[in-house]
Amino acid sequence: MNxxxxxxxxxxxxxxxxxGYYLTKSRKRVLVVESGGFADGASGAxxxxxxxxxxxxxxxxxxxxxxxxxxxxLVGELEDSLGFDNLGGMVLIQNLEELEIMEEFVRQQRxxxxxxxxLSNKEMRRKQPFLDERFIASTYSPMDSQAxxxxxxxxxxxxxxxxxxxxxxxSPVIDxxxxxxxxxLVGTGRGETFQAPVVVNAAGAWAGQIARMVDAYVPIEPKRxxxxxxxxxxxxxxxxxxxxxxxxxxxxxxTEIDATEAEMALGLGFAMTRxxxxxxxxxxxxxxxxxxxxxxxxxxxxxxxxxTSYIPMLKDVNFIRAIAGLRPATPDGKxxxxxxxxxxxxxxxxxxxxxxxxxxPITGKLLAAMVDAHEVPQRLEELSPNxxxxxxxxxxx
Amino acid sequence: xxGKEKDFFICRCEEVTLREIEAVIDExxxxxxxxxxxxxxxxxxxxxxxxxxxxxxxIAQRTGTPIEExxxxxxxxxxxxxxxxxxxxxxxxxxxx
Numbered sequence: 001m002n003x004x005x006x007x008x009x010x011x012x013x014x015x016x017x018x019x020g021y022y023l024t025k026s027r028k029r030v031l032v033v034e035s036g037g038f039a040d041g042a043s044g045a046x047x048x049x050x051x052x053x054x055x056x057x058x059x060x061x062x063x064x065x066x067x068x069x070x071x072x073x074l075v076g077e078l079e080d081s082l083g084f085d086n087l088g089g090m091v092l093i094q095n096l097e098e099l100e101i102m103e104e105f106v107r108q109q110r111x112x113x114x115x116x117x118x119l120s121n122k123e124m125r126r127k128q129p130f131l132d133e134r135f136i137a138s139t140y141s142p143m144d145s146q147a148x149x150x151x152x153x154x155x156x157x158x159x160x161x162x163x164x165x166x167x168x169x170x171s172p173v174i175d176x177x178x179x180x181x182x183x184x185l186v187g188t189g190r191g192e193t194f195q196a197p198v199v200v201n202a203a204g205a206w207a208g209q210i211a212r213m214v215d216a217y218v219p220i221e222p223k224r225x226x227x228x229x230x231x232x233x234x235x236x237x238x239x240x241x242x243x244x245x246x247x248x249x250x251x252x253x254x255t256e257i258d259a260t261e262a263e264m265a266l267g268l269g270f271a272m273t274r275x276x277x278x279x280x281x282x283x284x285x286x287x288x289x290x291x292x293x294x295x296x297x298x299x300x301x302x303x304x305x306x307x308t309s310y311i312p313m314l315k316d317v318n319f320i321r322a323i324a325g326l327r328p329a330t331p332d333g334k335x336x337x338x339x340x341x342x343x344x345x346x347x348x349x350x351x352x353x354x355x356x357x358x359x360x361p362i363t364g365k366l367l368a369a370m371v372d373a374h375e376v377p378q379r380l381e382e383l384s385p386n387x388x389x390x391x392x393x394x395x396x397x
Numbered sequence: 398x399x400g401k402e403k404d405f406f407i408c409r410c411e412e413v414t415l416r417e418i419e420a421v422i423d424e425x426x427x428x429x430x431x432x433x434x435x436x437x438x439x440x441x442x443x444x445x446x447x448x449x450x451x452x453x454x455x456i457a458q459r460t461g462t463p464i465e466e467x468x469x470x471x472x473x474x475x476x477x478x479x480x481x482x483x484x485x486x487x488x489x490x491x492x493x494x
Contacts, residue, residue: 037426038434154435167425169431230481231442231478232442277411277441307481315485318442318478318480319478321444
């Protein structure tokens, strides 16, 4: 035995570190075990968005509001800008069908408290002068924000460590057993074993495998997102950008969109963020390719073709790197947060898919409160890991 | 070496100094990727072609690890930056899958 703690967090990505931070703040002795190095997983290969406009009214949007407020306080608590910025966002609309779907969606979001509107073609072009002619209108929300994941993770780890948290890198968890007292014994690939009464499974796309070690069930699948990064260029528009094209297929399943079979297979959508370092991050694909997190020429080409057709001036911009991360996707598009009824003391905080950066602070805060109070606030019951049965069929709630 | 000598840039693209890199190593981040992700050294236009080896040497010296262990072998695609249009012009549907 190499040490005992109040809580062991499995996974040192942005979710694990946020859980670690808030647990440490509530005076728990915490160990975070990470299989790779710093930001090796999805948290280090994503766009930087704290995005509201993609979210359907409901728990995801509600938590995103709360998370945004937490980011604002973290800037003070962690004494760093965290790359936090509030550029606002626009969703680009190509045709009347998309416009109708987006108008309806904007109405729902507004009634839920999101500050969002539809801009006319002219207003859109005033904010984004380099857009291709195809776009007829856009949405605009001043609330869409961003944070720089590497700074957030580094500062969460730094602050937590100063309060006593321990982080181990390159320490993959290979087994979890329960001892005679009901404590967990967590074994790593380095031959070390750690003990704690509470384990938090924050292993992202690998959360299913970690849960299986204690016979718990977490239906998370990896969804690969490829992103390209441009050289530093001056700002080419006021806000971050998305296309409605992919979003409308989620909002109204069955909507026909103008996309090739190859683009459909890649799950191609458009998202462009101006990032720390004055580059643009341009994504993204959504591919089910197992645990392969490589970038592909096909994916990169599709991203480039899309970007240069939407914003032709990008043709002469250099791209300097391509990255890919495995988004942890759940069957119902909601994260998994809570204690497993079958294994007392075993919690999962994973399955954020593309919302990990948005929802990291609130996830950590809620998780720490659950561990502390040992109860689940009613509004979070829909996120419970117990909503899935082992057959992968959703239980009636 | 102390004081101001540590304020020179190791990564010129992203303007990261020796002092900043050593501070991160002292926090326990001891791979080129760790240092790159935290400081942005090697994330700029040249993608670390000029500074990766220097960073490896700094890590090796600071941690007492052999440089071969520190040296990163895999570069991310592309190793040379490209104008977007150079890739765009090739057809995307000429693949067989």
